Amino acid sequence: MKALVDGPLPQWLHDGLRHVWQPYTQHQTAPLPAPVVAARESRIQLASGRWLIDGVASWWTAVHGHAHPHLTAAVHAQLDRLPHVMFGSVAHEPASTLACRLAQLLPGDLDHVFFAESGSVSVEVAMKMAVQYHLNQGERRTRFLGFHHGYHGDTLATMSVCDPDRSMHAHFAGFLPAQLHAALPTDSASLTALERLLEAHHTSLAGIMVEPLVQGAGGFRMHGPEALQHLRRLCDRYGLLLIFDEIATGFGRTGSMFACEQAGVVPDILTLSKALTGGVMPLSCAVARTPIFEAFQSQRADHALMHGPTFMANPLACAAANASLDLFETEPRLEQARALEAWFTEDLRGVETMPGVVEVRVKGAVAVIEVEALASQAELMRIGMAQGVWLRPFGGCIYATPPLVLSRAEAGQVAGAMRSMAEACDPARRL
Ligand SMILES: Cc1ncc(COP(=O)(O)O)c(C=O)c1O
Secondary structure, eight states: OOBSSOSOOOHHHHHHHTTOOOTTOOTTTSOBOOOEEEEEBTEEEETTSOEEEETTHHHHTOTTOBTOHHHHHHHHHHHHHOSOOOOTTOOOHHHHHHHHHHHHHSSTTEEEEEEESSHHHHHHHHHHHHHHHHHTTTOOOOEEEEETTOOOOSSHHHHHHSOTTTSTTGGGTTTSOOOEEEOOOOSHHHHHHHHHHHHHHGGGEEEEEEOOSBOOTTTOOBOOHHHHHHHHHHHHHHTOEEEEEOTTTTTTTTSSSSHHHHHTOOOSEEEEOGGGGTTSSOOEEEEEEHHHHHTTOSSOGGGSOOOOOTTTTOHHHHHHHHHHHHHHHHSOHHHHHHHHHHHHHHHTTTGGGSTTEEEEEEETTEEEEEESSOOOHHHHHHHHHHTTEEOOOBTTEEEEOOOTTOOHHHHHHHHHHHHHHHHHTOTTTTO
């Protein structure tokens, strides 16, 4: 089978292929994956010795670049002290400190932090919190409203709130919990349609789930703050919990620490992961407002939230997250995200008129070229690598979510690779 990269491949890659089941991969037709042996600053290194700019910050995680010395030192120090301990009936300093810092950073009374290990699990926890919030008050509201082009994870409950038709999970329809889906209220027609839907169904709904400002893997779409303000108002009107999934948008990605700040909206529950640890360890959390937390206080044991992932609040991951927050205090990360928005906007100018291009979208450190139809993913990735950039287009979009520390020249290199990929998607070329 052809490999994604040229040249000899390490033996461990060939050995592993017999046993490693790759994500999102049709093994029969996909090229062999790229062997990566190291990562530093904004780059990853291939086994051949070549360095590539990590144009997706390893799935939106490495906001400070890779192997930042402050992060690695924090993890090393924690490794010698307390690598892991169960969290049931136990407390430890890295988790306590992190919860306090997150509560301080997040708006309003988003003060109660429940830790998990992956983004999907934190979304599951948020959904469970919302359903039980109502149950504890004697109301059976078990469904959610999600949005077209939404993406919230790959576990069963999270799949059910993803876009049901366009999503990679579409063939599970009918098997997943039945939820409601609507267009985001970005104009008066979609707002009216949403209001009608809620008027008809609100009594069965526990909450509304949305990725604020930028939708990720479901279509890389962007919307303004007004849509989120409408959702807050509608949730208040119908007694629904508003859940912001900030797993992708959190920690500077959209130009502010959290996307909700730009809308001036405080959701009832907010989920975080990806860049929470600066991209070095898996960690996530669902953060609830005080009235939600209080709805679980009672003399009844069954009013408690019965959830506790084995590796929740792993001390190594919490130490990394605390170190990552230090860097947001000491280095100009948010300014860098905003600079990336200006650079990508400048460097992608004119791409929207290229044949086969549907739209160019930029928000903070997220740049997207949507095309009518993508050329083969492997071909596009090879185009990027030939220009020294690691990008992985899919779902009709060529997108970059790089480390926020990219230099001006590196941002130009990423935009240049995106432009070349868009040229390769020209329908005339693909005939
Ligand atoms: C908005 C959003 N929610 C949830 C998830 C799921 O996170 P994880 O892959 O860590 O389970 C993702 C991952 O891409 C995401 O972008």
